[in-house]
Amino acid sequence: MTRKELADLIFPNIKHDIKYYEEKYPPRDLKEGAIVTRYAPSPTGFVHIGALLASFTSYSFAHQSEGVFFLRIEDTDTKRTVENGIKNIIKDLKDFDIVFDEGALSEEKEKGNYGPYIQSKRKEIYHTFIKQLIEEGKAYPCFLSEEEVASIRLRQEKSKKRIGIYGRYARYRDMPVEEASQKIKNGEDYIIRLKSPGSFYKKIKCSDLVRGTLEFPENDIDIPIMKKDGLPTYHFAHLVDDYLMHTTHIIRSDEWVSSLPIHIQLFQVFGFKPPKYAHISPLLKNDNGVIRKLSKRKDPECAVSFYHEMGIPTEAVKLYLATIINSNFEEWYLQNKDKKISDFEFSFKKVSKSGALFDLEKLTNISKTYISRLNKEEIYEQTKTYLEEFDKDFLKVFTKDPDYTKAILNIEREQKKPRKDIGKYSDVKKLIWYMYDEEFKPSYENKDIDIEMLSDYLNNYYDENDDKNTWFNKIAEFGQKHNYTSVKEYKENPSLYKGHVGDICEMLRFVITSLTMTPDLYEIMHLLGKERLIKRLELYKTQKNA
RNA sequence: GGCCUACUGGUCAAGGGGUUAAGACGCCACCCUCUCAAGGUGGAAUCACGGGUUCAAAUCCCGUGUAGGCUACCA
Numbered sequence: 001m002t003r004k005e006l007a008d009l010i011f012p013n014i015k016h017d018i019k020y021y022e023e024k025y026p027p028r029d030l031k032e033g034a035i036v037t038r039y040a041p042s043p044t045g046f047v048h049i050g051a052l053l054a055s056f057t058s059y060s061f062a063h064q065s066e067g068v069f070f071l072r073i074e075d076t077d078t079k080r081t082v083e084n085g086i087k088n089i090i091k092d093l094k095d096f097d098i099v100f101d102e103g104a105l106s107e108e109k110e111k112g113n114y115g116p117y118i119q120s121k122r123k124e125i126y127h128t129f130i131k132q133l134i135e136e137g138k139a140y141p142c143f144l145s146e147e148e149v150a151s152i153r154l155r156q157e158k159s160k161k162r163i164g165i166y167g168r169y170a171r172y173r174d175m176p177v178e179e180a181s182q183k184i185k186n187g188e189d190y191i192i193r194l195k196s197p198g199s200f201y202k203k204i205k206c207s208d209l210v211r212g213t214l215e216f217p218e219n220d221i222d223i224p225i226m227k228k229d230g231l232p233t234y235h236f237a238h239l240v241d242d243y244l245m246h247t248t249h250i251i252r253s254d255e256w257v258s259s260l261p262i263h264i265q266l267f268q269v270f271g272f273k274p275p276k277y278a279h280i281s282p283l284l285k286n287d288n289g290v291i292r293k294l295s296k297r298k299d300p301e302c303a304v305s306f307y308h309e310m311g312i313p314t315e316a317v318k319l320y321l322a323t324i325i326n327s328n329f330e331e332w333y334l335q336n337k338d339k340k341i342s343d344f345e346f347s348f349k350k351v352s353k354s355g356a357l358f359d360l361e362k363l364t365n366i367s368k369t370y371i372s373r374l375n376k377e378e379i380y381e382q383t384k385t386y387l388e389e390f391d392k393d394f395l396k397v398f399t400k401d402p403d404y405t406k407a408i409l410n411i412e413r414e415q416k417k418p419r420k421d422i423g424k425y426s427d428v429k430k431l432i433w434y435m436y437d438e439e440f441k442p443s444y445e446n447k448d449i450d451i452e453m454l455s456d457y458l459n460n461y462y463d464e465n466d467d468k469n470t471w472f473n474k475i476a477e478f479g480q481k482h483n484y485t486s487v488k489e490y491k492e493n494p495s496l497y498k499g500h501v502g503d504i505c506e507m508l509r510f511v512i513t514s515l516t517m518t519p520d521l522y523e524i525m526h527l528l529g530k531e532r533l534i535k536r537l538e539l540y541k542t543q544k545n546a
Numbered sequence: 547g548g549c550c551u552a553c554u555g556g557u558c559a560a561g562g563g564g565u566u567a568a569g570a571c572g573c574c575a576c577c578c579u580c581u582c583a584a585g586g587u588g589g590a591a592u593c594a595c596g597g598g599u600u601c602a603a604a605u606c607c608c609g610u611g612u613a614g615g616c617u618a619c620c621a
Contacts, residue, residue: 149618158547258616359558417585
């Protein structure tokens with residue numbers, strides 16, 4: 001019995017060899033330096049912010065180098081796979097303008113010449129590679145049950161040994177092929193393990209684009225490469241796929257650095273040139289003093305859909321991600337306000353090595369700045385889209401008279417330093433509700449208001465056609481009649497006067513909006529118009545008397 | 547237990563032997579012919595700790611500590 005016969009016994013239906021696939025998937029015809037990379041999620045549910053960060057990074061590097069960015073679905077863990085996972089992933093990313101040049105489009109469809117892009121459809125390819133390894137004596141069937149492996153682990157833990165199937169724990173590593181094939185013929189369960197050529201006492205140097213040179217002990221664990229169900233493990237699938245798909249750069253999150261020795265070893269076993277690796281740090285969260293990785297289960301801000309529900313513009317999220325990925329992005333953007341994110345040249349050298357605490361406040365600020373640069377039309381449309389999905393009641397009010405709403409949104413907008421108060425589209429309602437009569441159901445706090453004076457002003461002095469200067473001068477003039485003076489004078493001699501111009505404005509603001517803080521009073525009054533202003537004063541009076 | 551990695555203000559960070567230790571967010575104070583939001587000006591850090599090396603260390607070396615990751619027939 002030869003190893004070839006053992007390999008045939010295990011994989012009786014494999015017709016091709018590795019060479020066949022190498023010819024089927026020739027090198028890509030791209031310009032020098034083009035980066036081919038991928039986003040390779042498991043379809044286990046929603047896209048979370050850390051994954052968005054990784055895919056945004058990959059996408060940016062691929063595109064700025066005129067390379068290729070593709071989507072590969074890693075569904076080798078059948079227990080965790082979720083219905084409609086692929087479409088959700090594509091949709092979530094598309095919201096952020098992250099689109100794929102090739103890869104899976106749905107469970108059935110895909111585009112590109114290097115597919116299939118769904119791992120569960122690539123079984124035959126993986127088997128071809130594993131078959132060759134068995135023929136060459138570089139991999140072997142292992143009959144250790146999961147229970148046996150667990151008990152080995154337990155013993156290792158107790159005696160403080162290194163954990164794993166290596167050395168003498170790799171009981172089936174050198175089993176004669178006759179015995180192994182007999183066990184298989186008897187129907188015993190098995191997995192395929194790599195016969196690791198490494199030694200724990202030798203060092204291997206791995207280079208990482210963001211971390212530099214990393215030194216590890218060689219991998220000497222006979223890692224599983226194929227599971228009982230015939231599907232490959234992540235490590236092995238990664239090797240085959242990224243080799244055949246000609247991936248040049250693997251950009252993935254930090255939790256993978258410790259598998260680097262395994263991955264390098266796998267490439268060496270086949271004599272393939274490994275791709276370049278870049279490990280990016282995870283996003284962290286300060287949870288009441290405990291710093292931990294952002295978790296899908298505990299943190300709502302983790303799901304990408306959270307930003308959608310909050311009405312935070314996707315562009316703002318991207319700006320924030322860009323500032324996290326490259327520390328020099330923020331400064332660049334400050335100086336190049338009119339440029340797009342894609343105009344920035346990302347570099348691996350500027351990727352931070354340590355994990356960043358996710359800062360919602362900073363994101364909000366970026367978002368405010370971003371929205372402040374939009375014009376009234378854009379804000380109107382964006383808010384409308386948001387309300388259509390999340391607040392149908394306010395949508396009716398908001399869209400009833402589009403020009404009026406746009407005028408509200410335009411208050412203090414068309415100026416060098418535009419107003420910066422909308423951080424997310426879900427804020428719009430609580431910022432402008434009082435401008436709509438149907439929403440204006442105020443509950444006034446107790447405050448000293450000279451109703452008679454305001455009535456006199458609104459009826460006899462206020463003219464909605466006045467420009468801002470005239471408006472202000474009139475209030476000052478009117479104030480003098482009632483013993484109110486300028487702010488400066490009042491501050492100098494507070495005892496001589498009843499108050500200052502600002503006090504009149506505050507009273508007006510309060511009666512008109514029921515608020516003490518609002519944007520520019522002149523604009524608000526102008527938009528509301530004299531008639532409604534007087535009505536609001538009447539409303540205030542009746543509420544006071546009640 | 548083993549193996550990795552990271553530690554500069556509340557947060558993100560620049561700086562890689564000699565700097566008044568950039569900048570952004572947040573915070574505080576003041577200014578800005580009505581309040582807010584902005585904007586402007588200013589304020590707050592001896593670079594986790596302990597030892598070295600050096601005329602000189604946030605920067606180099608060694609320990610310690612803390613945090614994170616891996617150590618699955620999960621990815």
